[in-house]
Amino acid sequence: MSDELDILVIGAGACGLAAAIAAHDAGASVAVIEKQERPGGNSSLSTGSVPAAGSRFQREAGIADEPARMVADLMAIAGGETDDRALVERLAAVSAETVEWLVDTVEAKLSLITAYKHIGHSVPRLHAPVSRRGQDLVDDLVAAAERRGIPIAVGNGARALIVENGIVCGALVEAAGETVEIRAGKTILALNGFAANPDLVRRFCPEIAGAEYFGARGSTGEAVLWGEELGAALANMAAYQGYAAVAYPQGSLLSWTTVEKGGIIVGDDARRFGDESLGYSGYAREVLGRGGRAYAVFDQNIFDIAAAEEEFMELWNYGGLKRGDTAGEIAQPFGLDPQVLAEEIAQRNQAAAGTAPDSHGRRDFGLGLLTPPYYIGRVVPGLFHTQGGLRVDADARVLRPAGAPVPNLFAGGGAAAGISGRAGALGYASGNGLLSAIALGRLAALAAARELGSTP
Ligand SMILES: Cc1cc2nc3c(=O)[nH]c(=O)nc-3n(C[C@H](O)[C@H](O)[C@H](O)COP(=O)(O)OP(=O)(O)OC[C@H]3O[C@@H](n4cnc5c(N)ncnc54)[C@H](O)[C@@H]3O)c2cc1C
Known part of the structure; x- marks a missing residue:
């Protein structure tokens, strides 16, 4: 793996894989590091359902939908409470293009679920693999990354971010018992939330601390811990x-x-x-x-x-x-x-x-x-997973409490603030997790590539 990357993606779930594909297609050099022995994370355990409002698949099925309706649905289920309404609006606005990109560019085999509409959605808008297995979506993302020659280094956990004068310059990575420095122009945190870290669950989501965690083991919350060290803002931390x-x-x-x-x-x-x-x-x-x-x-x-x-x-x-x-x-x-x-x-x-x-x-x-x-x-x-995380702007840049971005740092999926309300489990609408993962991963990559001046 090169140590002079344009973009380093930490975590090889749906967020990281989507980010890597979008970054590559935007002309950036990119690599993904993954702590576990295989890619997939929680994304591979999910049902692979991604919501989109106004997709062409909905139009073909005669379903009238639009982002404003999705925002209204998400805000209703969250009881009108969120630390970040702008993020809800942004993700609803890009949801249709995100799903169409998955199908057209990634070649993911998704179709609109019309047999039922799950919690939180007033019309059918979940797009999923026929099997309803997130593993199939992950397989399609990995295949798309492989077709592009994007390196995905498994068994390579990031231990810390490299920060120089307040600017993020990559990560320190544990590989085969050694610590390696991987420097990059931009770093995308795609390492999910903190549900596998009982201390953080007790601290931020005490009401569910007694329940067993049924997600992937990799979600140990480094994004939150590193973000706190950097003085980044956290949002919607009690939602799960x-x-x-x-x-x-x-x-x-x-x-x-x-x-x-x-x-x-x-x-x-x-x-x-x-x-x-x-x-x-x-x-x-x-x-x-x-x-x-x-x-x-x-x-x-x-x-x-x-x-x-x-x-x-x-x-x-x-x-x-x-x-x-x-x-x-x-x-x-x-x-x-x-x-x-x-x-x-x-x-x-x-x-x-x-x-x-x-x-x-x-x-x-x-x-x-x-x-x-x-x-x-x-x-x-x-x-299943925590929904709160690092506050991000419309292009997934990690923000400080006053609103300034942490230079060169992006976050998506479970690492970023979610769209499931401020607290508890009631605000979770089906598909919120993967939409944040894939849409924010792609937006982060596009913005990072733009800032680097990459061209396809
Ligand atoms: C059983 C189940 C069903 C679900 N069903 C749905 C659904 O149908 N629709 C939906 O939207 N959501 C669903 N979810 C939630 C959804 O799976 C997550 O919100 C989503 O997968 C998060 O994607 P991600 O890419 O952020 O994280 P992940 O897919 O978990 O990927 C993060 C990756 O980062 C790696 N990582 C962590 N720390 C490090 C580190 N320090 N260095 C390197 N790598 C690291 C992890 O090992 C992991 O592979 C479900 C969750 C579960 C558990």
Whole structure:
């Protein structure tokens, strides 16, 4: 790897790979360093869903959408609270060109999801691999980087930034037991957030500190720590993405489609304990509040819809779900009270039929009544990733509290401030993570190349 790069990208997830591809295509010399033994990070564990407002794929599907609508949706789910509304507006504005760039230039195989619209979006706007596996998106990004000859050095963790007279000039990198200096004109932090660093989670997101982290191990928060040393501003630090239904003990996702389409979640006492339509992220805290032991209950009609998702069927095929013709039959494997569970299903059905109000205020019961056969799976809450990070400008330059950029330093994805509100998990709309990663990575690279005077 050259030690005189135009642009050094730290982290080989979606943000770093997108940044590297865009930097190369803008005429800059670029290399990516990755701490782990393979690229992908959290991006490869995600469902690969990227939102875009006004994409040509939406137009082709007859869906009217525009950035202003997306901003309204994101601000609504965040309860109107964010440290950085300008970032929400910027990412919504570039979302369509970002997804079209992924398809046209990166050659990523994404298509618009029309079968459902996930939490936070008023129209279908998630674009994802058919498999709904982020690994496929990462594979497409890695292939695009390889076609361009961009070096991706795995097993090379950045230990510190090189800072001279307040100017960032690259990074000190651990490689094969040695520390190497990699100097670069611009440095892009694409190393995600701090969810794998329990101290930082306790400090910034205490409400989810008791939940297990289900993301990639590399998210240990160096961007925050280095940013603090440099006097950079942090924003939206208490925001995170949770997931209320990680299958236990399998550790895979029990698809939230099961709940959106009308399933319920009960605790150890076989009783529901809240309005599940808060969404998979927002409801994680409620499950954590029940000591983290809960069970998702749904029926055959819902199963048939979720069956389109590979990961769901894997869970079923590996025995992670139980089926029964009565509430008693599904209660038995988990030692739940059969009578209480039957009562809960009956009360939920009355609310769905409109003959009684729901005691938890839930209004949306998906497909309607739950009818036998029923399914059940044990779930625990998980922390997927943190949303807060370094405050950045419209071109992903890292900023100081007064608004001046830290010279030559950019950040995107989980390393940067997110667009999921100021605090907690309720403000996370599906796709916020990857949109910040890919859009900010690309914007950072384009701005960095422009500042360096690179030409394609
Ligand atoms: C199970 C799950 C499902 C999800 N589903 C979705 C979804 O469908 N849509 C969505 O938008 N978001 C989703 N998310 C969130 C999303 O995955 C992240 O927001 C996004 O991947 C962040 O991208 P990134 O490039 O910033 O980070 P990552 O993809 O994590 O990449 C960062 C990389 O930097 C490396 N790194 C860290 N520190 C260093 C260092 N010091 N030196 C060198 N390298 C370093 C890491 O090892 C990692 O490979 C999901 C997350 C999880 C866990």
